[in-house]
Amino acid sequence: MLQDSLIHLINVGLQSVQEYLALHVLLCLIPAFFLAGAIASLFSKESVLKYFGASTPKYISYSVAAVSGCLLAVCSCTVLPLFAGIYKRGAGIGPATTFLFSAPAINILAIVYTAKILGYDIGVARAVGAILLSVIIGLIMHVVYEKNNGGHNGIKTFNSEEHAHTVQLFMLLLAILVIPEIIKSWTYLALVEIPLIAATVYLSFKWYTAEERASWMQETWFLVKMIAPLLLVGVFFAGILVELLPSEIVVKYVGGNNLLSYFIASVTAALMYFSTLTEVPIISALTLLGMAKGPALSMLLAGPALSLPSMIVISRIMGVKKGLSYIGLVVIMAMISGIVFDYYML
Template sequence: MSIFNILNDQILKMQWLSDITKLFVEKVLNLPVQSKIGGAIHFFIYDTVKIFILLSVLIFLMSYIQSYFPPERTRKILGKFKGIAGNIMGALLGTITPFCSCSSIPIFIGFTSAGLPLGVTFSFLISSPLVDIASFLVLLTFFGVKIAIAYVVVGIILAVVAGIIIEKLNLEDQIQDYVRKIGSPNLEAEELTKRARAIYAVGEVKSIAKKVWIYILIGVGIGAAIHNFIPQEVIDNVVGSNNPFAVILATLVGIPMYADIFGTIPIAEALFAKNVGIGTVLAFMMAVTALSLPSMVMISRVVKPKLLTIFISIVIVGIIFIGYLFNIFSYLLI
């Protein structure tokens, strides 16, 4: 076994944690992990602990990096790029901004009132919850390096293309009127010390953990159920190879759900283990993270219904397209 494999198994996949959990389930609870109950308990404990470890480390790392790219600075950078370059930069800068639908309104207003093109703002708003360093590392841990890279690349392409389409449709009149009346937020971001950045990052870990722990437990619970109790043929018929509409179904189910990558991954992992196509699994994850009822309500407060509908439609069609693409080319990735 090479050093790389050991690192991969022990640090990324946390094999040690799986082993400890197995010992606990078999020796303390006296349940073989091959049994349904034993397997479900093992999945539940192992995944919950693993996800919370990942969440703490990744949110800290991301928030620390992100403290160098506050929206004030992002807006300044984006102002320098014209056309498609602006969309690409918007999508890229979105990847280092963490998930939070509550900050999307002020950012939307701040960007548009500063004169940034609507399409660039949307490229940023789509990529921000969809792709980030956390989702990359989580996918790397659970699905391997090829799928992680492919996800990030198509996620960025989706954000760029959706932004360009919105730009080309000339929808500037579809912004709520009051947004235009607000003067451009002109404050510069303050320079922080390394210590202040670390304090900020720890604060983010705490506040995000507090906000999402319940979704993670629900996600792991559903994952454990899929993993151990739902018969293989039911999975095959509903979201598996027997249903040609599996990608569409997975996308539509995922859209209203409100969770981030950490709450979605246990479900995705369990579906993947049950031989559901990787495209179907990724479409589900993208739909959950990119769109949710709360985020749609937020965005509806700054744009008119027509633009909201167009935005949602483009993202849905994009995710379904990506899902089928991944299923067709899955042999290259797994």
């Protein structure tokens, strides 16, 4: 009997993986991996991180920190050493914590995948919420803790020509990724997508050296190797979760629009460790069981920013007092975001 149950659960998980591969790989993940790989390899991380000095004008440092996740394509595991590096080198506590919260939350892969799987309303809310909350959290940390941490000497910018090419390539890859959501006919889709892909390939050879293209492909392959296996494992166990978890439990604790639902969703996500993108199939499974959209958004905002291991690391980098303040702010702000989302959507 136990053996039959295990075989059944394995088959359920494998079926979830099969359905996922059929629906989301060709037109979703493959373009997204190429897009993230291009951003990670062709944008200069050093140029972005130079904006984080305490002496940098706030409207610049917070703006760059809030959107740098898209430019740097960092995941939840990569952001901690980057945060430690900029903080130890004298970045202001405000921009540094803004970066710490926002960078993994607006990873381009995560935003696109969230929109594709959970809907564009939650996808947009996740992106906008991550940017706004990161600035709010950073400003609160600045007001409470900032002293004279020193700063960097001046503001340095991208090479304008190189930056322009990268932005243009970004827009082409983004179009390849988004157009399948607009055009549903395979015939018309092919008429649009094939020229776009051909133009992207041609311009890649025209604008970038062989070394830069190789770096792009290596970064893309690195992301595939790092994320795809974990993502498939997440999909597998999400399928089993739907089979095993009674929907009544989900509806009882996170299915409503009450304060307890948002609190449980935020705290649970903060304590769990989500590898990049794996939070999406898991939360998708919970929504199928009755989880409300507001608590789902709270989980999406708190999950990438925190985990039990990252809490320990953050507290060691910033100190226990600042670390606990940051952790508390993330949980509270994630709750508020879920409440506001449900208020305006219902």
